Amino acid sequence: MYRPLHDGWTLTAVSDEVDIAGIPAAVPGCVHTDLLAAGLIDDPYLDDNESRLTWIGRTTWAYETTFDWSGAQDAERVDLVCAGLDTVATLHLNGAEVGATANMHRSYRFPVRDLLREGANTLRVVFTSPYTYAEGQRARLGDRPGAYDEPYQFIRKMACNFGWDWGPTLVTSGIWRPIGLHAWDGARLSAVRPQVTAEGRDGRVEAHVTVERADGDGPAAPLAVTASVAGVSARALLAPGEREAVLTLKVPEPELWWPRGHGGRPLYPLEVRLAEETASGASAEGAPLDSWRRRVGFRAVRLDRSGDGFTLVVNDVPVFARGVNWIPDDCFPARVTRERLVRRLDQACEAGVNLVRVWGGGLYESDDFYELCDRRGLLVWQDFPFACAAYPEEEPFASEVEAEARDNITRLAPHPSLVLWNGNNENIEGFADWGWRDRLGGRTWGAGFYFDLLPRLVAELDPARPYWPGSPYSGSPELPPNDPARGTVHIWDVWNREDYLRYAAYRPRFVAEYGFQGPPAYATLRRALSDDPLTPASPGLAHHQKAVDGAEKLMRGLRAHLPAPATFDDWHYLTQLNQARAIAFGIERFRALAPHCMGSVVWQLNDCWPVVSWSAVDGDGRRKPLWYALRRAYADRLLTFQDGALVLVNDAPGEWAGELAVTRRGLGGEPLAEERLAVAVPARGTLPVRLPARLAEPGDAAKELLTARLEGHTALRFFAEDTEAALPEAEFDAVAEPVAGGARVTVTARTLVRELALFPDRLDPAAEVDDMLRTLLPGESVTFTVRSPGGLDLAALTAHPVLRCVNEPRP
Template sequence: MGSYRALHDGWTLTGASHEIEAAVPGCVHTDLLAAGVIDDPFLDDNELRQEWIGRTDWVYETTFDWQPDELAPRTDLVCDGLDTIAALTLNGTEIGRTANMHRGYRFDVASKVKPGANTLRVAFTSAKNHAESERERLGDRPNAYPEPFNFIRKMACSFGWDWGPTLITAGIWRPIGLHTWGAGRLARVRPLVTVTGDGDGRIELHVDVERAGTDPLILTASVAGVRVEHTLQPDEGTAVLVLDVPQPALWWPHSLGDAPLHPVDVALTTTGGTSLDEWHRRVGFRTVALDTTDGAFTLAINDVPLFARGVNWIPDDALVTRVTRARLAERLTEAVAANVDTIRVWGGGLYESDDFYEVCDELGLLVLQDFPFACAAYPEEEPLASEVAAEARENVVRLASHPSLVAWTGNNENIWGWHDWDWQPALGDRTWGAGYYFGLLPSVVGDLDPTRPYWPGSPWSGDHDTHPNEPSRGTMHIWDVWNRVDYTRYRDYQPRFVAEFGFQAPPAFATLRRAISDEPLTPSSPGIAHHQKAIDGNLKLERGLAEHLPVPRDFDDWHFLTQVNQARAIALGVEHFRSLRPYCMGAVVWQLNDCWPVTSWSAVDGDGRRKPLWYALRHGYADRLLTVQPRPHGPAVIAVNDGRSRWTGEIEVTRRTLDGDVLAKSVFPLSLEPRASVTTPLPPDIATPGDASAELIVVTAGSARALWFFAEDKQINFPIPGYDAEVAPVDGGYDVTVTARTVLRDLTIFPDRLDPGAVADSALVTLLPGETTTFRVRTDATLDAAGLTARPVLRCVNDVRP
């Protein structure tokens, strides 16, 4: 059998008069940080003093011992990921060059490697210098940011984004090693997994074999007790092995069922049974279809239409080599805990690691995968065109086994940009990427993985005669909210599927305090300002607050209220879009995660701490949702059931004073099938307030609850908050029980102010007088009970008053 030897030890890194030890896999920034050459780029404004790293050429070098194997005369250097422009030499002889972070490379080094000591050298040219050179050669192209990321096949957001730092990395960022083999190897295994109308599973394994001899070889494949065998004749290099599995347990997103996985094994042997190579993956049996009838954009899994409760995903660290499987599992589990069932991998990042998709498979998360093109016009000339084709073919095959991956999308916002962002006069007759999105990429997906749908862009309306961001057709992005208009304008839209919408807030206080040394912290202090990358970001935060909430008195108020406002903005959007079911069948919030400590649109910040938005998503994406929405004839109650069973019972609706007194009441029956919704107009005595500034509507159905305030908080004369609080130690932390003596609006506890590792189980709880809630605080520290029940740890909106 062939053997693989990782080459991860003994590396040095040289560049800009520095020679230091290097970690492989890794990148220049992490090596420089480990050696003490640079300060942490995530802290304060250290990022600004590290541009030189991206302008420098770097050399990695290692020496390794080698002994030939007479039974395995072929030796390849296998590079899973090099970032990005590199020349490789072995013992002083060039063996290859690379120009694409998004793909792997394999070089035949059998004639270059020698017995004893060997020296491998990987010399990286500055990615920024290379991209600028290509821009000059090909002519400039429009771009949302003043960086040439569209002229190189590299993670775009390493050049900076409106939520990310500019850290232009270089390095051996994925495994590298020597593969020694003999008569043959499995060059490519491409599984196409389908389910028949009768519920039987089928796997077509398209196998390519690279051969070094002329003897017949044996291919075997097995799954779920089914085994097939094929003999490759001397002139054969490809085969299709078909595995038919009777009635396998189906894979479902976690919102619809279980996610069973089935190991698939492929082996290549000699006719005498000597093992040559093996391939192992896990698959899930499921079907995926995309219904675009009449402009719809509805995903159906195993013929069941699904409202996609989604979040966008960006690389989880600006220095991506630090992202481990455990970290991915933690972050993606946070998504599941927030009732998210769909993850969109955004086009300015990466084809994520195998670990990412394996975790999504296990958790029952659906993945919408963008090809990595974002917010710019991309040249279609060589050599970029060939690199794009090679990376697309490699990654479509690499990810084909994952049931979580349910759709490919050609790009992020580039078709929209061509239509609306004044690109056409600047481009003239130069290429901009259309040939990729409408030609190359659908061809690659159609040829290599016809089991999954392809969509040319996000957003995209479905045809060239309709504006790409038309709400009534296909997918859309909503960014006038946040950028220009109030978040209540989400209700102006009647979309079929919203692939991006978002609202900003700062990260958790403990995250800010770790990353920023400003004294004092203020919304405009230098560190806070540097960790706000959006154009006029703080002004937009201020504008958003002014429409709804009291004026902050100090930084603590500003931090609390901006986080509350973010949560409310997205909750309003999510509940509105879900209330339109089945006309609208997806809401994908921008964004789940961050890549460093920053004020952004995320629900989980750069240090992995939940913002109040996370709790709002958990409520808004619950299987059973009650929401009050304005309709042409007044407020209505909408019940949405995205659970697996019928929702029955009664809906009780009351109009109350802020003191909790019932002014009007109505009760009506509820019987709602799974994956359905029902709208009930409210009677006039409930829908019409006597005093809009002092009344609200309360809707309950079992444990589900919805509130409707007739006025904005800044117009409501909330009382000074009154409550009784008790703190009780429990295993793993504390229970903080609050009983309201007055209305408490969006009561939230921030235990990270006392212990950076502390986490609360709930947030944004509105209590009426006499109601009680208990926050479970998980912490290993001993916390002060008085601190847990007072400002700035325990907050509600009506404590922000003169």
């Protein structure tokens, strides 16, 4: 019997400086959200409120609740089960210490039967200040370099809690995952770890089962363990004193689980049951002692390293990773509901994504996250939570890292979506290239985790999945880690120093991180900031730009491509547009290189708060223009101009064939030269088509462009940047009409209209548009559908600054 303990909690500051006592507390939750609910702090996501809340992470806090317990509920064993405590906690039941924790990333179980009383019982959980603990460990072990001047590597906690170049410094404490009492008799299933694979046409399950007995390993009745899936069963007996069994099930010809775009995602219920064995040799009748159920999928996964490449292969089919990086979706993870994950992961799927990388500065995500990825065919690359710092390998960290890894490898083993374990984010690169070696002076930095402990644990507990020591990484500690010619690469010179056209100079094998910034939606900014007026340099907006020199880098990246913004509205539209263009340019480059390059993982899908960042979906869940660019660049079929050629990319299961038309045109749409040819691109293939000089070389670069069309797919290439092109002043007709649930906007071009965008959230914060960033030639039309539960001003919907284009008339 499991009894949640989520009610009746209070929160108290254990501090002479902070006078907060006995306020209501939500469990699961954290101190910040409790203080916010009590009206004791301002929303840390608004304006610069975050700056005044650093005291929370430097305070010790106590959670306390009282619950009733009856002897009638007694059992041989009663355990206090803590799915997640953040982070350094001491637990007391009725005044007696139950246990202590120092790791946000793992679960805990404490026996408490002898401490329970008839009637009222008091449970108290005291959380030591994360800073006090981390700074104490740093003083004891010696400092270690990191990307930020915060001690996040000295505590097993979500690193980005301490601030990042896209996130606020909001250092949390609290009971962040469920907590409760588990009463049980006889024995229980303490761990079930299925290894589920496909071998030829058959499926195979090895269910590794560990049992805990109520009386320890002393004399007891034999136990029977059974496992069943897809109509196949297996049974094992555990004699007194035995704790582990492996049950093997061979399933004939199951339907295979495939990534998105490659096939279906069938899931099969796998059940494991534990019962006492009777003297007659049959399991005792009635309810089992314990049971475990999950849905599993049959598939085989491996990492192909041939030729120094990096290719994920599922069911013997190489998969081009159309990926995004995932960060925690909220600084306060207990607020991330299943419904919110559904929306965010659906946004990934709708953008053509087939892989999500769970980044190492965050968390092992919730069971809901991986189960939703299973159902959607989203491949999951899982970082172990180490990021951008040298980590100590001494105790207590070595034991904590092993415990958390064992806990989470076992927890995530059933999920077919999980296809790769990755040791860390950028730490190998930091040691090799960021000057850490000299600063460390021989102190440990995490190498023992990435090259020894973690691969050993994966080999022991999850041998059917590949392990990679870190990203970027070239395949050997002796090689430069961020070499595009080998393994995985992170490309950050573009955002930090170079124009985005530099992506074309890369010929990588797999790009695991690259990104470009843009601001969030207007409605998100207006909710978060009270700046009046709102300008690119206003104080609130500056506070919500965490990247070093971020505002200047936005403008530097804009200057070569788009006109200088004259107003805040211009700045907002043009920087969002430039972000979308930069990432689309990179994606198209890397996809055109397939199969030499087999992965593009954009930084990043989501945000944890309203901020100027690299995300495609902002902190309020609104889709930025980048999201629409992702959807086009990650489509199954893509036409892209590359290096004097047109490359046809076909990441679909069938051949792509038809008549390709490539036309050099004037900006008025008139054809100047044209080539038509029959093409056929094989499934999962690319086809470069070299362009003849009469197409590739313009007569006047400022006044011409190329168009390519094949089977409803279109690509455009302007010979000059918008700052140098002779773009006409846009003339078009725009008509808005009401439809059920919103409006329909039809735009018909009378001249070239460049990068047409509609921003209905300026009129209704809940409004969304189905498409964006469309370039029209004279005579072409596009229709946008706007969903708006609050209703819209139709006249405003077709006027500045809601309807925008690059070459719009200037006042």
